[in-house]
Amino acid sequence: IEPEELVANVKALLRLGRVERELREVARRKDIFLATLAHELRNPLAPILTAVELLGLLDPEAPVERERVRHTILRQTRHMIRLVDDLLDVSRITNGKIELRREQVELRSFVHAAIETAAAAIEQSHHVLDVELPQEDAWIAGDSVRLAQIVANLLNNAAKFTPPGGRIRLQAAVRDGSVTIAVSDNGIGFSSEQAIGIFELFVQAGHVPERVQEGLGIGLSLVKGLVELHGGSIQARSGGEGQGSTFEITLPLAPAQAPVAGLEAEASASPGEPHRILVVDDNIDGAEMIQALLEQQGHRVEVRHTALEAIEASGSFVPDIAILDIGLPDMSGLELAARLRAAHAGRRLMLIALTGYGRQDDKDSALGAGFDLHLTKPVSFEALDAAIARFTPAAAA
Numbered sequence: 001i002e003p004e005e006l007v008a009n010v011k012a013l014l015r016l017g018r019v020e021r022e023l024r025e026v027a028r029r030k031d032i033f034l035a036t037l038a039h040e041l042r043n044p045l046a047p048i049l050t051a052v053e054l055l056g057l058l059d060p061e062a063p064v065e066r067e068r069v070r071h072t073i074l075r076q077t078r079h080m081i082r083l084v085d086d087l088l089d090v091s092r093i094t095n096g097k098i099e100l101r102r103e104q105v106e107l108r109s110f111v112h113a114a115i116e117t118a119a120a121a122i123e124q125s126h127h128v129l130d131v132e133l134p135q136e137d138a139w140i141a142g143d144s145v146r147l148a149q150i151v152a153n154l155l156n157n158a159a160k161f162t163p164p165g166g167r168i169r170l171q172a173a174v175r176d177g178s179v180t181i182a183v184s185d186n187g188i189g190f191s192s193e194q195a196i197g198i199f200e201l202f203v204q205a206g207h208v209p210e211r212v213q214e215g216l217g218i219g220l221s222l223v224k225g226l227v228e229l230h231g232g233s234i235q236a237r238s239g240g241e242g243q244g245s246t247f248e249i250t251l252p253l254a255p256a257q258a259p260v261a262g263l264e265a266e267a268s269a270s271p272g273e274p275h276r277i278l279v280v281d282d283n284i285d286g287a288e289m290i291q292a293l294l295e296q297q298g299h300r301v302e303v304r305h306t307a308l309e310a311i312e313a314s315g316s317f318v319p320d321i322a323i324l325d326i327g328l329p330d331m332s333g334l335e336l337a338a339r340l341r342a343a344h345a346g347r348r349l350m351l352i353a354l355t356g357y358g359r360q361d362d363k364d365s366a367l368g369a370g371f372d373l374h375l376t377k378p379v380s381f382e383a384l385d386a387a388i389a390r391f392t393p394a395a396a397a
Contacts, residue, residue: 114151162187
C-alpha cells in the first residue's frame with residue numbers, strides 16, 4: 001500500500017472514530033433530556049391526577065354532570081401520562097435499555113387489561129368493540145404489563161383512526177405453537193405507499209393538516225419494538241384508504257402453567273390499619289394532594305417540603321411509612337432515606353420513593369439506597385393504596 005493511501009485510510013478511521021464519539025454524546029444528551037422532560041411533565045400531572053381521584057372519594061354521590069366533567073379531566077390526564085411514558089419507552093427500546101420482567105402470562109388476562117385501558121378512547125368515539133378469544137388457556141412467556149400495552153396501543157390506534165360510530169374487532173387464536181392477536185377496524189385505512197413506513201417513529205398514516213390526530217406518531221413503533229422483544233412479529237394490512245385496517249401480531253406460546261399461588265390473595269388483601277405517614281416533596285400542590293388522599297383513608301399524615309425539615313419532624317412524629325421525593329432542594333432523597341434509616345435504626349420504617357424520575361437506573365438507585373419501593377409520578381390512588389397495604393410496618397424487617 002502506498003504511503004499516501006495509508007495516511008488517507010488512517011485519517012478516515014480517525015474521522016469515523018470522532019463521528020462515533022459525537023453520536024454517542026448526542027444519544028447520551030438525548031436520554032438526559034428525555035428523562036428531565038418526563039420529570040418536569042410528571043410533576044404537575046401528579047397533583048392533578050391525585051386531586052381528581054380525591055374528588056371522587058370526597059363526594060361519591062356527586063351529580064352526574066359533575067362526574068362527567070371529573071371523568072373528562074381524569075381521562076385526559078391519563079392520556080397525557082401515556083404520551084410521556086410512550087415517548088420514554090421508544091427511547092429505551094431504541095437504545096436497547098428496556099428490560100422485560102418475564103413470567104408465565106395467560107392470554108386472556110393481559111387482553112382484558114388492555115381492553116380496560118383502551119375502553120375510554122373506544123367509548124368516547126362511540127365505537128363498537130367485538131372480542132373473540134379462545135376458550136382454552138394460552139400461556140406466553142413475557143412481561144404482563146408490556147403485553148397489555150401492546151394490545152392497548154393497537155386498540156387505541158384503531159379508535160383514533162376510525163370515524164365515530166365505527167366497529168373494532170379484537171380476535172385471538174392459537175395455532176402452530178403460537179398466539180395470533182389481530183385488531184381490525186373499519187376506519188380510514190392506509191395506502192400501499194403508507195404501509196412501507198407505518199411502523200417508523202413519528203409517522204401517522206392518514207395524517208393531513210386539517211385532520212390532526214392526537215398523539216406523537218410513536219404508538220405503532222413502540223408496539224413493533226415490544227413485540228420483537230417478546231420474540232414475535234407484527235404485520236399491517238389495509239385494502240386502501242377508507243377501507244379499514246388490520247394489525248396482527250404473532251407471539252410464541254409457552255408451556256402451560258398453573259396460576260401462581262398467592263397472587264390472587266395478595267391482590268384482594270384488604271388494607272391494614274391506619275399508619276403514621278411522612279410525605280416529603282418540594283412540590284407543595286403534589287404533597288398536599290397526597291396528604292388529603294391518605295387522610296381520607298384514615299392515615300395520620302405529616303408533610304414537609306425539604307429534607308432537613310423531614311429529618312427534624314421524623315424525631316417527634318416517628319412515622320411508620322415515609323414517602324419521599326428524590327429531587328429535593330437541599331438534599332437528595334436517596335441521602336434522606338439513608339439518614340432516616342439511621343435515625344430510626346432498630347424499628348420498622350417503610351420507605352417509598354415517589355418521583356418523576358422513572359428510568360430503570362432511577363429505580364435501581366432507589367432500591368439500592370434502601371427504599372422498599374419506587375413509584376413513578378403521577379401515581380394512581382390504587383397503586384399508592386396497594387403499596388401502603390403491602391409495605392406495612394409488620395411486614396418489613
